[in-house]
Structure formats: structure tokens, C-alpha cells
Amino acid sequence: MTTGISQTQQARRPGWIRPRTAIMVAGALMFGALLYLQGTGSHVDPVRLVLAADPAWALLAVLAMAASYPTATMGFLGFVPERIGFARAAAAQLAGAFVKLVAPGGFGGMALNTRLLLRAGIAPGPAASSVGAGQLLGLVLHMAQLAFFLWLTGFQPDHHADGTAELVVLIGAGLLAVLALALLIVPRPRRWVLARLRPLTEGSLTRLRDLTRHPGRLAVGVLGQLVISMTMVSCLYCCVRATGLAASFAAVAVAFLLGNALGSATPTPGGVVGVEVTTAALLSATTGIGNAQAYAPVVLFRLITLLLPVLPGWAAFGLLQRRKAL
Template sequence: SELGPDAVMLVYEHSGGRTLDSLPDEEITDALLHDTWRQVRALQSRRIAHRRLVGDAILVDRSGTVILTDLRVGEIAAGEVLLRMDVAQLLVTLGLRVGADRAVASALGVLGPDAVADCLPMLQPIALSRSTRATLRRLARERAEREREAVLEASRQAKLLRAEQAADLSGEPSAAGPAAAGKPDKKAVRAEQRAEKRALDEALEEAREEDMLTQIRHEVLRIRPQAPVEPVRLERVRPRTLISFIAGAIGGYFLLTQLTHIEFGPLIANAEWGWVAAAALFSAASYFAAALALLGFVPERVPFVRTVAAQVAGSFVKIVAPAAVGGVALNTRFLQRAGVRPGLAVASVGASQLFGLGCHILMLLAFGYLTGTEKTPSLSPSRTVIAGLLTVAVLVLVVTSVPFLRKFLFTRVRSLFAGVVPRMLDVLQRPQKLVTGIGGMLLLTACFVLCLYASVHAFGDGTTSISLAGVAVVFLAGNALGSAAPTPGGVGAVEATLTVGLIAVGLPSEVAAPAVLLFRLLTLWLPVLPGWLAFNHLTRKEAL
């Protein structure tokens, strides 16, 4: 009822009654089934699809009248597919309560044979509600258990019969003498095995039961033998597809926010394209290095080209997840799909990450020593850094001194090394694999450092004086912060760290900012589209 130009009053009537699920079997009469189908026919005559004709949506009031409720997921002006899905759903709902014969007979009496026969292609689990699919799976498990019990009973009876026959034969004298009596007759053994197999097959055939969908299908085909039975192709929106679209939207949002305030005209006019091409080449080579770094810790045989494609797909994944999380999950999933057992896949990726962390720290210390702190005093440890390290040391002492915390930490560390350490031992037994892993990690870092170095020279105008070791220190520090940052791909934290670091090692700000932008474009943003294509390709090939 309207209450004015801006208000509406909606009144509900409490009908009372019980749902079909709560009714006992003896109260579900043919008249009640007929009334239920009349309500569905009324909806379908107005092109309304209910979309959820399950037991708790069918209400029977005190006078025995059927009321269809729970129309919140229904659709108006529904197409034929949705209307036929409603018929198929109600056939299964009623069949689970009163049997396929009564459910089909009641539908034929109201809708007619043609309308019922048209729903046969919809008799498939994907077209049914979630609760109905769960019920069908439960009934399938019960049928399989009954069939298994029947086969086991038949096998037990066959063994008892064979034992009785052997006991009877053992008491009879052998015509060929004692030597022949000790040897089993091969023909007799084969005959017994065939008989036992035949008995098991007969027991399985006798115990086999048709599922509800098959029973309904057979009941309809008795009325309409020419009715189409081939299931139509129906697909639900998969969570992976939904996540893929959400990830693409998030990646596009971050990309636009990064690029809206950049003036590309001066950047393109002042860039040296030879260095830009070199930076792009180093960025592309990093995916091959990443594949080597991963395969070096996987003793099993995994295709190299597909591994490279997985690393390219990681360029898309790290846009929507922190760098330290997305790559680990993707590589673990990839190795599992490649045939590596789940525990070993996790251990391989963990060993790669652990070894990569050690290499990262060692290279940071080595390049920091080479760079020195004469021209870059800002890179030397500050009081804040020293205070933070001391705080961490105190926390470690407190944790190791408290028994409860020490036990908790020991349990977590032991669970990690329980898989990683044995995996490392497996890799150590194959020096070629170990060299591949170490070489891949060093090559991966070198590719990124050279990419940043080339990006700096692309805007340096030939006058930039910066050492390769200084660029390596800046990259390693920025990469460490980007891995720790919770933003996807380290967006924001990496750009700020790299820009400040390049300025600290003596690079002008008008060169440092576009160099970092070019580096991030080549290593983060431009590979997003190829990464998305690789991700979908590997998904279709069931490699992810």
C-alpha cells in the first residue's frame, strides 16, 4: 500500500502450516502432490521461475492447501530453460519423498506429458539446488555401501563353498596316487576363479540400484519413448572465474592509480630507446631465471616451458596478492598439478623460498660492502634501525626463555623443517639440480638489477654516474620491503624505496623517478596481460 510519494507499506500474512520436509510420508497424499503441481503450473503460465522448489519452500497450511514460499531467488519473464529446471527440481524433490513413479504420475496429471518430457535434459545434478545435490550424494554413498556389502557377502559365501568342496575332496582317495593328490588341478582352479567372478558379478548386478534421476527418466520414457534424454550443457559460475574477474578489476584499479598522474610526453621524448629495449630484455629473461630457480629444488621431472608459463602467470597473481603469498601459492599449485605430491610440492617451494632468502641477505651484505658508505651515508644503519634490531633480539630472548612460547615456536619451526630439510637433502644428492637452483636465483637477481640499471641509463642522458653495485643494493632493499608490504605486488612501498634509494646513491630525482616508473612498468604492470593469458591457458590445461 502506498503511504505517500516516498513511502510504501508492505504487509505479510502469517499462513502457518508445515513444510513438505516436516510432513510424515503418510500425509503426502496424491491430492497434495496434485495441488503442488497446480501452483507450479500457475507460476509457469505467468513465466515466473521459482528457482528453489525444495522441501522447505513448499508449505502446507492447516486446511491442506499448498503454498509456494521463498521466492526471493525467483525470476520474472523467465525463459524456457529456467521453467524446465523448475519442473526437474520439483520432480526430484517429490521423488525423494514419495518415489519416482508417484512424482512423475502427479506431474503428468497436471502439466501433461509434453511439459514433463521436455524437462528430461535438465535432470542433471548441476541443474538442482545445493541441498538436493547433497541428498543425492548421500544416497549414492549409501547405495555404494550396500553394493559393497552384497559383493563381500557373495565373496564370503563363495569362499565357504570352496572350502567345503575342498574338504569333501580331501577325504576321497586320489586315483593318481599321493604325488598327484598334492598338486592342485590348474583347470579346476581356473574354473573355480571364473565361477567366483561370475558369482560376484551376479551379486553386484542384483544389488545395483538406480539413482533417483535415472528412475525419473525411465518413468517419463515409458510415457514418451521419443523424448530427448541427452543432458543440455549447463555451467555454474566457478569461484575461480569470479576470483579471476575480481583480480583483474583490482589490478586495473592499481594500474590506473599509478599512471594517472604521470606525464608521458616528456618521458617518451627524453628516453633512450636502446636502454629501454635492454631493460625489457632483462625483464623477459627474469621469467626463465625464475623457472630455473624453482626447478632446481624439484627432483621430479617438470616441463621447463610450462614452468616458465607458470612464472609468467605469477605476474598476474602478484597484482592481487602480496608478493610473498601469491607466488608461493601459484608455484605450489603448479607443482601439484605437474604430478608432485602435495607435501613434496610445499617442501620444494619452501626450500626455494628459504634458500632465496639466504641468498638475498648475502647479496645485500656483499653489494653493500662493495658500494661503501662514503657517498651514501644515509644507507648506513641509523639509530632507529639499531633500536629495532635490539628490540627483535630482546623479543627472541623472551620467547626462548618462556616454556610455553618456546614450545609453540619449536612446534612451528619443526613443522617447517620437517618437510624442507628432507627436500634439501634430496636436492643435495643431485648436484646438477642444486647448481640449477642456485644459478637460477643468482640469474634472477641479476636480471632485475640489470633491468633497473638499464632503466636508470634510459633517462640518464649519458651523464649518470652510478655503479652497478649501488643499483643492486637499492634493488635488494626495495625488493625486501616489497615482499614484506601487504599491498599487491608491493605497490607504493617498492616505488618509494627504489626512488629514495636511487636518490641516496647520488642519482638526481628527475632521473630516479622515471627510471623507477619504467622499471615497474616492465616488471610489474606490462606483464599483467601476458600473465592473465598464461594463467587462463594453464587453467584450461588443468596445470593450475
């Protein structure tokens, strides 16, 4: 008879931490540190910013952020013809708020949703195609919304028309085009991106065609993909108002839709630094707010949308793991 503890028993001891969990916690801490250092470097103290924010507008910003999760669930389930529980899918979207802090771009959430479908008994091909179809249509809708708000604002800042907004927005759009072109031309980045996108995009168009047999479900998916961007724009708009500034909703929408697309390419947890810099610059150009002032609502927005959901996301991730849903 041995008195030693087996490896399985050791793995189940309460004090044991899985390497994956430790990495994710480190990513969350790194994000918080980077955001704080960036804020202080821009003369924006995140702690004072939160304390000085208008509580009513800050609460509305939090509610807009919270609304993004049920809409994201709609945007996910609408492209899955098989039956998946709404509560389980919603928990996965919340868990994605935790996972994406250590995964580049949207790959963390995409992998998480694919894993959820696989554990629900859906075959690998249809599971990946459902996630890919949702991402593909989401990208198309994102660009359509950006085009609509660019047309709505006429590329004009709120207080004068000196061409600054046009220049900054065109530079941002140009950078986005250059980034896409670089991924197509430079061999190593192209292979890296294609290797990760291929499993999610190969059957996406076929999956979309199959979903036309379920128009009601597809409509829910399209509505979810459409509204999720608007919940985030609403959150940023409320953050602008919470910091005592004024701007039109359309101008804030342009700053978010273009700034988030450009900044997310930054290889840091949650796109930190890249998203803040580009969104603040675009917010300044499209609204006429000074560049230094524009950092305050952007930092508040990032605190609410990325840092606030970390603990609930961690709890949702652990719950799904315990129930063997991931």
C-alpha cells in the first residue's frame, strides 16, 4: 500500500492552478497594467477618471456594455441551426471577455465558440463553419455600418469643417487597407493568418446557404451582429458624456468602428495601446474634441468593456469547464 498522492489527485487539490488559467490571469493583469501606464502617460489617471465620471452616464455605459452580451449571443446562435441552450451560449460569450485578453484579435472568441459547439456534439466542419459564417457576416455588417456613419457625418467634425476629420479618417482607412494588403503580399504573415482562418471560412458560404432554410434563426443572427456594434458605440458615447464632453452619436460611431478595427491588429492583450491611440485620435478628429481630452472617454470605455467583465468572464469560463461544455 502506498501513501503517495497520485497525479490525478494532485490535479484535483484545491490549491492547484491550471497553467491555462494562470496564463489568462497573467494576461488580465498585463492588460490592466498596460492600460494604467498608458492612461498615466497621457495624463489620464484611470482611478481619478472613474471617480470623477458622471454616475448617471457611467451607469448607462455599463448597461450598454452588459447589453452587448445577449446581442452577441443572438449573433452567435443565429448561425447555428442545431439547438444550443441560450444560457450556455451566453455564458460562452461572457467567458470570451476573459479569454480574449490573452488571444490575438478575435481568435480567442472564435476558438471558444467552436469548442462550445464541438462539446455540444456538432461535427467539426459544421461547428467551424457556423462560427466562420457569423464572423464573415459580422465583418460585412461592420464595414457597412462604418460606411453609413461616414456618409451620415459627411467626414465633418462637429464644430467646424477644416478637413481634419477627412484627413484622419482617410489615413485610418488607408492604414487598414495597407494592413490587409500586407497580409496578402508578405508570405509569413499571410501563411500565419490563413492557417488560422481557413478552418473557419472554408464552409462559411455553404453554411450561410443552408441557413436560408431557417430564415427566422438567420434573422436573429443578423440582428445580433448588427446591434452588437451599436451597443459598443452607445457605451463609448455614454463615456464621452460621462467625462463632461459632447459629441454626436454618428461621430462617435465612426471613431469606434474604424478605431477598433485598426487598433485590434495590435499584438497585445485586447489590443491595448493600439485601440486607445487610434480611437482617441479618430474621436478627436470627428468630434472636434482635443486629442488629450479624447483619451479620457476612451480609457473609461476600455475600463468598462474590457476590465469590468474579467471576473464574471472568469467565473463563466470555469462554470463551462466544470460542466464539460468547453
